[in-house]
Amino acid sequence: MQNQVAQSMKNSIKVYLVNSFTRDHCGGNPAGVVLNPPKLTTEQKIAIAQQVGFSETAFVYSGDDTDFKVDFFTAEGEVDFCGHATLAVFFTLSSLKLLKPGDYSQKTKAGILTVTINHDNIVMEQTLPITRKGPCVNDVAKALGILPEVIEKTDLPIEIVSTGLNDIFVPVQFGYLDALQPDYQAIAALSHKFDTIGFHVFELSHDQNITAHCRNFAPRYGINEESATGSSSGALGCYLVHHLLPNKRQFLFEQGRAMQCSSLIDVFIDSTAKNVTRVQVGGKATLIGTKIIEI
Numbered sequence: 149m150q151n152q153v154a155q156s157m158k159n160s161i162k163v164y165l166v167n168s169f170t171r172d173h174c175g176g177n178p179a180g181v182v183l184n185p186p187k188l189t190t191e192q193k194i195a196i197a198q199q200v201g202f203s204e205t206a207f208v209y210s211g212d213d214t215d216f217k218v219d220f221f222t223a224e225g226e227v228d229f230c231g232h233a234t235l236a237v238f239f240t241l242s243s244l245k246l247l248k249p250g251d252y253s254q255k256t257k258a259g260i261l262t263v264t265i266n267h268d269n270i271v272m273e274q275t276l277p278i279t280r281k282g283p284c285v286n287d288v289a290k291a292l293g294i295l296p297e298v299i300e301k302t303d304l305p306i307e308i309v310s311t312g313l314n315d316i317f318v319p320v321q322f323g324y325l326d327a328l329q330p331d332y333q334a335i336a337a338l339s340h341k342f343d344t345i346g347f348h349v350f351e352l353s354h355d356q357n358i359t360a361h362c363r364n365f366a367p368r369y370g371i372n373e374e375s376a377t378g379s380s381s382g383a384l385g386c387y388l389v390h391h392l393l394p395n396k397r398q399f400l401f402e403q404g405r406a407m408q409c410s411s412l413i414d415v416f417i418d419s420t421a422k423n424v425t426r427v428q429v430g431g432k433a434t435l436i437g438t439k440i441i442e443i
Contacts, residue, residue, distance in 0.1 A: 159186050161441045163200055166236035169376035169411040169431040175404055176411050176434065177376035179236040180205035190226065192443050197221040199441050203371045206233040208241075214253040214260055224370045227345070229258035229312035231272065231378015231429055238263050238270050239433035258312040269414070271430035274311035274379065276423075277386035282306035282316050283338050291338055292349065293329025294320065304391055309383040311427050314344040315364075317380075317387050325351040325361055326406045332367035339368040346371070348380040353402070359393075360384065362403040375404030376411035382429045385415035389424060 164183070167176035180200035185207050188196075197205040204227070207219040218237060220230040234254070241247040242265050249265045262273040282288070288306055289296040299306065304319040316339070320328075328349065339346050346366030353360050362384065364377040385399045399415040411431075418426035 158442045159188075161185060161196055161443055163196070163205065163439045163441060164236075164240045164435065165200070165202075165437045165439060166239055166433050167436050168232035168235040168239070168433045169378065169403075169413050170434050171410050171412045173434050175375065175409045177232040177374060177404070177409075178202045178436065179230070179233040180439075181233070181236050181240045182207045183240070184209065188443070193219065193221045194223065194225060196441055196443055198223045200439065203366075203374055204230040204233040206230065206237045208237055211253070211255050214255040216252065217255045220256070222369045222371065226257070227313065227369065229256050229274075229379055231274070231312075231381065232376050234261075234263065234272050235270050235378060235431055235433050238265055238272075240435070242270070243435055256312075261312075269430050269432050271414075271416070271428050272378065274382040274427040274429060276311070276425070276427065277383060278310045279387075279390070280308045282308045282318075283342055287338060288316070288318055288347070291331050291334035292318070292320075292347070293331065294324060294327075298324050307387060308342060308344055309387050311379065311382040311386060313379045314342075315346060315348045315380045315383060316342060316344050317384060318347055318349040320349060320351050322351045322354065325349065325363060328363065328406075330365050330373075332365065332372050335365050336368040339366070345369060348377065348384060350384060350401075357400060358402050359388070359396075359399040360401055361405060362401050363406055364403065373407060375407050375409040376413060376431075377403065378413060378429045378431070381413040381415050382427045385417045386424050386427060389417050389419055394419075
């Protein structure tokens, strides 16, 4: 891997700026990528993430027992995993001709995961789902500025699911997703109480090519709303296999419409009659620039 850092009195950190889960080269969710950085403290990584100004920045190292080790930071601190930043990492490595199409392993705080580089997209493996009961419908509805019936009439549960990160999954009736009036303080408080990243709210789609439209709120980590969330998308696929679509293997989720930043996320679920056996999330990305940060 090329050394992307010029040493001087300060460290000059080169950050690749990448839009992940783009839709026809538009939309997506931006992430920063730092390749082979020098030794940095946690505080320095947070400072870099703050200066990048995106929801997540990934720091990429050569791995000891894997191909790569990747750390993910928001402006608030470190998180165990980030789907769109993972896509950004491997898109960057591929674009710089540092990797060829094939399978690669990355070590994250969520575990060792496989990423596949194809000619037209990148697909990442996520951990198998862990589920638990979510908050009560009245509290969730109040935090989203809707009546409880908007959730209850879907006949689907509010549930916490993790395929690397815990999120609260909230179904709403079709037509209500873009009309939500989120109370970010209330969402952050519930996220903290239930030890989750945030809310992933979805409505089933009337477009035969798209499974569901989604919105993701993570104010607990300084992200009021995100336009594409890979970790939550894998978990949503598992949720739908369990509760609604047991025989479906491939899902396409749209996210970011309410932000005028529509993104597309592919999800692939392998399962038996009783259990999910594999979770993969994929998409396309676009390089939008670079930035030098002195730290």
